[in-house]
Amino acid sequence: MKRRLHPKRSHTFLFLVxxxxxxxxxxxxxxxxVIYYSLVNRPVNGEFVGLDNFKALLHNSAFLLGAKNTxxxxxxxxxxxxxxxxxxxxxxxxxxxxxxxxxTAFLSPMLVPIASVVLVWQVLFHQNGTLNAxxxxxxxxFHSPWSILMVLLLYLWKNIGYHTILFTAALAAIPxxxxxxxxxxxxxxxxxxxxxxxxxxxPTVFFVVLMSLIASMKIFREVWLLTGSYPYExxxxxxxxxxxxxRTMDYQKLSAAALMLAVVMGALIAVLLSIERRLDQxxxxx
Amino acid sequence: MKKRLIRMTAxxxxxxxxxxxxxxxxxxxxxxxxxxxxxxxxxxxxDKLELPKEVxxxxxxxxxxxxxxxxxxxxxxxxxxxHLTTLDENLTVGETVDLSKEDPSPYRILEAGGHRWTxxxxxxxxxxxxxxxxxxxxxxxxxxxxxxxxxxLAWADDxxxxxxxxxxxCGKNEVEMPDQPGANFWVRCVLQINGQTFAMVTAxxxxxxxxxxxxxGRWLCPxxxxxxxxxxxxxxxxxxxxxxxxxxxxxxVLSGSKLYETDGTNVTELCDLAAWGLDFEKFSTILALExxxxxxxxxxxxxxxxxxxxxxxxxxxxxxxPDYHCSQAIAAFNLADTGWQVTTRTFEDLESMNLAMLNxxxxxICSSDLDALNNYAVxxxxxxxxxxxxxxxxxxxxxxxxxxxxxxxxxxxxxxxxCSIPASYVSAGDVADLERLISRIEANCPETFESNAxxxxxxxxxxxxxxxxxxxxxxxxxxxTDSFRGALEFCNRFEDDEYTASINGGAYYNAGxxxxxxxxxxxxxxxxxxxxxxxxxxxxxxTLFPFPVGSYTGLGLNSMGFYAIVNGSNTSGGQAFMDFLFxxxxxxxxxxxxxxxxxxxxxxxxxxxEFLQRRVSQxxxxxxxxxxxxxxxxxxxxxxxxxxxxxxxxxxxxxxxxAYFNGDVTAEECARRIQNRIEIYLSERG
Numbered sequence: 001m002k003r004r005l006h007p008k009r010s011h012t013f014l015f016l017v018x019x020x021x022x023x024x025x026x027x028x029x030x031x032x033x034v035i036y037y038s039l040v041n042r043p044v045n046g047e048f049v050g051l052d053n054f055k056a057l058l059h060n061s062a063f064l065l066g067a068k069n070t071x072x073x074x075x076x077x078x079x080x081x082x083x084x085x086x087x088x089x090x091x092x093x094x095x096x097x098x099x100x101x102x103x104t105a106f107l108s109p110m111l112v113p114i115a116s117v118v119l120v121w122q123v124l125f126h127q128n129g130t131l132n133a134x135x136x137x138x139x140x141x142f143h144s145p146w147s148i149l150m151v152l153l154l155y156l157w158k159n160i161g162y163h164t165i166l167f168t169a170a171l172a173a174i175p176x177x178x179x180x181x182x183x184x185x186x187x188x189x190x191x192x193x194x195x196x197x198x199x200x201x202x203p204t205v206f207f208v209v210l211m212s213l214i215a216s217m218k219i220f221r222e223v224w225l226l227t228g229s230y231p232y233e234x235x236x237x238x239x240x241x242x243x244x245x246x247r248t249m250d251y252q253k254l255s256a257a258a259l260m261l262a263v264v265m266g267a268l269i270a271v272l273l274s275i276e277r278r279l280d281q282x283x284x285x286x
Numbered sequence: 287m288k289k290r291l292i293r294m295t296a297x298x299x300x301x302x303x304x305x306x307x308x309x310x311x312x313x314x315x316x317x318x319x320x321x322x323x324x325x326x327x328x329x330x331x332x333d334k335l336e337l338p339k340e341v342x343x344x345x346x347x348x349x350x351x352x353x354x355x356x357x358x359x360x361x362x363x364x365x366x367x368x369h370l371t372t373l374d375e376n377l378t379v380g381e382t383v384d385l386s387k388e389d390p391s392p393y394r395i396l397e398a399g400g401h402r403w404t405x406x407x408x409x410x411x412x413x414x415x416x417x418x419x420x421x422x423x424x425x426x427x428x429x430x431x432x433x434x435x436x437x438x439l440a441w442a443d444d445x446x447x448x449x450x451x452x453x454x455x456c457g458k459n460e461v462e463m464p465d466q467p468g469a470n471f472w473v474r475c476v477l478q479i480n481g482q483t484f485a486m487v488t489a490x491x492x493x494x495x496x497x498x499x500x501x502x503g504r505w506l507c508p509x510x511x512x513x514x515x516x517x518x519x520x521x522x523x524x525x526x527x528x529x530x531x532x533x534x535x536x537x538x539v540l541s542g543s544k545l546y547e548t549d550g551t552n553v554t555e556l557c558d559l560a561a562w563g564l565d566f567e568k569f570s571t572i573l574a575l576e577x578x579x580x581x582x583x584x585x586x587x588x589x590x591x592x593x594x595x596x597x598x599x600x601x602x603x604x605x606x607x608p609d610y611h612c613s614q615a616i617a618a619f620n621l622a623d624t625g626w627q628v629t630t631r632t633f634e635d636l637e638s639m640n641l642a643m644l645n646x647x648x649x650x651i652c653s654s655d656l657d658a659l660n661n662y663a664v665x666x667x668x669x670x671x672x673x674x675x676x677x678x679x680x681x682x683x684x685x686x687x688x689x690x691x692x693x694x695x696x697x698x699x700x701x702x703x704x705c706s707i708p709a710s711y712v713s714a715g716d717v718a719d720l721e722r723l724i725s726r727i728e729a730n731c732p733e734t735f736e737s738n739a740x741x742x743x744x745x746x747x748x749x750x751x752x753x754x755x756x757x758x759x760x761x762x763x764x765x766x767t768d769s770f771r772g773a774l775e776f777c778n779r780f781e782d783d784e785y786t787a788s789i790n791g792g793a794y795y796n797a798g799x800x801x802x803x804x805x806x807x808x809x810x811x812x813x814x815x816x817x818x819x820x821x822x823x824x825x826x827x828x829t830l831f832p833f834p835v836g837s838y839t840g841l842g843l844n845s846m847g848f849y850a851i852v853n854g855s856n857t858s859g860g861q862a863f864m865d866f867l868f869x870x871x872x873x874x875x876x877x878x879x880x881x882x883x884x885x886x887x888x889x890x891x892x893x894x895x896e897f898l899q900r901r902v903s904q905x906x907x908x909x910x911x912x913x914x915x916x917x918x919x920x921x922x923x924x925x926x927x928x929x930x931x932x933x934x935x936x937x938x939x940x941x942x943x944x945a946y947f948n949g950d951v952t953a954e955e956c957a958r959r960i961q962n963r964i965e966i967y968l969s970e971r972g
Contacts, residue, residue, distance in 0.1 A: 011293065043644055128950070138950070228941070230938055248661050249643075249661065
């Protein structure tokens with residue numbers, strides 16, 4: 001007997017068609033084109049070359065340099081962008097004076113236009129800039145191996161405030177019962193945090209990790225404004241490679257790099273999701 | 287059942303609502319949007335004026351045309367002076383009046399409001415009134431600006447409007463430009479739309495110390511006879527307008543080579559005037575006729591243009607920093623009977639041209655950006671130029687324009703570029719080694735270092751022989767070498783700023799000093815004075831050589847633009863264009879003034895020989911003939927193109943050199959940083 005679609009389901013599908021069309025047009029089709037470009041050897045009248053573009057990319061020193069620097073930046077910025085705001089949020093949880101003013105101050109970097117921030121950073125870290133005057137040195141920070149730290153500092157300054165607010169809200173949502181019980185059992189602050197609070201903070205931590213991951217990729221904008229399309233090697237990020245290959249119409253390299261990045265990011269997020277799911281289960285079981 | 291019916295009706299209505307938002311042709315376009323209007327009703331063929339296709343006055347440069355009673359007045363100039371020619375309504379040439387050479391020379395003429403207005407070049411270099419004046423019926427009315435050839439007269443609202451690109455007068459009142467820090471305002475023209483008069487105004491910002499300009503905006507600013515200050519409207523006009531004309535049927539504007547109809551907000555392209563063989567860099571006037579056709583004038587021809595005319599198979603040429611003779615080449619090709627017409631598309635940035643290339647919208651390219659052309663060639667976007675064409679040009683030029691085994695671009699003309707130093711200051715071998723050259727300069731002409739600026743010298747070195755430090759085949763850079771460090775140190779010895787250098791240079795020149803020149807253009811007009819002593823001017827013969835980076839033995843070739851064929855469906859048409867461009871038959875007109883020697887040489891060998899022969903015949907001496915032979919030899923032995931690093935590599939080097947010139951880093955550190963960054967640039971392309 002033929003199985004007929006339930007009338008309600010067919011109506012639902014019909015209502016979804018316009019959204020599906022939009023998603024297809026703006027996401028699925030472009031993604032398909034990226035896959036196509038990654039498998040041909042030139043942007044116009046290209047011939048199918050299989051995985052040759054990916055193999056060439058793994059031997060391209062510019063791509064490897066960009067990937068390495070991006071990995072370093074992510075490896076440094078994401079943990080710091082989680083731990084520092086969490087610490088600040090725990091500190092704000094206590095009874096300290098000017099708490100609301102402090103919260104406003106933490107959020108204010110988000111209001112500053114990027115171009116202004118970049119200008120200030122250039123003045124601060126220029127060879128004849130403020131930091132060198134203070135330290136009585138003459139280091140060109142943007143041309144040194146420490147240049148990645150300047151970018152890290154910029155990233156943290158921009159994003160810590162927002163993450164702190166997220167953690168503050170998450171801490172406020174923890175049921176007082178568990179904290180009080182831990183207090184009664186004689187648990188100290190550290191024990192309370194690791195035994196009670198961290199389980200309830202898990203979803204927020206996951207969310208902040210995800211946001212930090214995305215923000216660490218977007219830091220390219222500030223780096224580009226500071227140093228241009230071809231910066232010193234320690235500041236050359238993966239997105240520099242992609243930007244420049246777009247300008248020179250190397251779409252096959254660009255597409256292959258984008259696909260590789262998508263796979264890596266997808267794997268990373270899958271790992272994070274599984275950890276988050278496990279932590280969620282632990283919390284529910286309690 | 288009823289509920290089901292209601293649900294289905296609701297669903298259908300929702301879908302209809304969504305679909306109704308798509309493409310309503312009656313909706314007005316957003317401001318600035320280009321809209322293709324439905325074809326206007328064409329007047330029947332029998333109502334169109336029967337006019338000749340063009341009018342030429344042999345030997346004359348055409349300046350302006352205006353309607354008058356019974357026809358037109360045509361203003362022109364030749365080597366004998368200024369002339370006013372009457373044309374009847376059928377453009378039949380009538381009487382030509384020779385305007386006296388002693389009188390001020392008119393560049394613009396307009397009959398309106400019962401008067402004859404002219405814009406005349408008056409005064410002299412010594413006079414405080416030197417410049418240009420507006421005359422009414424022969425009587426002086428007001429002083430304006432210099433450059434009369436760049437000025438326009440327009441009549442609207444019973445008012446005469448005088449336009450200079452930096453200034454505007456409404457009647458006798460000069461109009462104040464808007465005040466925006468950092469922005470330079472230009473007035474392009476005056477036009478009238480539906481009874482309202484406007485000034486087309488654009489604004490630019492300039493990067494200090496460079497020729498780079500960025501367009502800030504373009505507006506139609508309403509004006510009338512009492513306007514004293516321009517106010518910018520909120521919305522911009524979609525295109526940059528150069529000329530305009532109007533009558534009761536509408537308003538039309540020229541932008542580049544294209545003619546548009548406009549209602550003040552939207553524009554509709556009617557035709558590309560290049561298809562009529564008009565040189566779009568030399569448009570002077572356009573008049574709208576009552577039958578929907580136009581009279582368009584460039585320096586050579588008055589052409590009757592019917593936009594509805596089918597001009598045959600069309601090629602599109604993309605222009606990105608093109609050769610300044612390109613418009614002339616396109617005009618000449620469109621006049622020739624090749625079966626093809628070329629229309630133009632001008633690009634302000636490389637990304638737009640990249641997109642047009644990928645979409646197959648272009649058949650030809652003219653650009654001075656070698657980096658972009660090489661990139662297109664490597665990606666197979668350029669078609670090889672036929673060997674029958676390349677066989678006609680300088681044989682040493684073809685390998686310089688070859689990428690992956692095929693010659694894919696060629697310039698129409700080249701300049702010969704080198705360094706020079708008084709021959710008595712150097713001996714054999716000195717000019718081939720940088721260290722020896724520097725020691726000769728220090729010993730014999732140390733004022734060299736005070737007569738030029740660091741950045742200018744560095745830029746010249748990069749332009750002349752930057753490729754000496756890059757191997758494009760293996761994609762390796764050699765900036766971290768003694769040769770480049772030596773060049774940096776050499777540049778660092780010069781003055782910090784251009785102004786001081788020019789003051790010093792002027793003083794030394796007046797004192798009769800001679801020194802090392804980083805950049806020389808050689809042509810027949812100056813070659814004699816380069817290679818011979820001149821007792822009158824008290825100058826010495828000079829040794830000519832390429833800057834010694836070790837890779838080159840010949841001089842350099844500079845070109846204002848290269849032509850290339852795009853690999854696509856119209857490759858045969860593109861090849862026809864290249865055949866015409868490099869044909870042995872001469873189509874390039876000589877300059878009007880015999881003494882006007884340019885510094886460019888045609889790359890076509892037979893053209894080159896005819897060109898040199900013509901020059902020699904104008905000055906038939908043994909020395910001149912010998913100079914012509916030597917220049918020909920130098921041209922044929924030139925072994926590199928200039929500006930190979932134009933774009934990112936040059937920017938990187940100049941940025942890093944700034945720190946070195948400021949004393950913040952050593953030459954070694956500077957060279958190391960440049961090597962580092964250029965390596966990234968090259969490995970991206972690997």
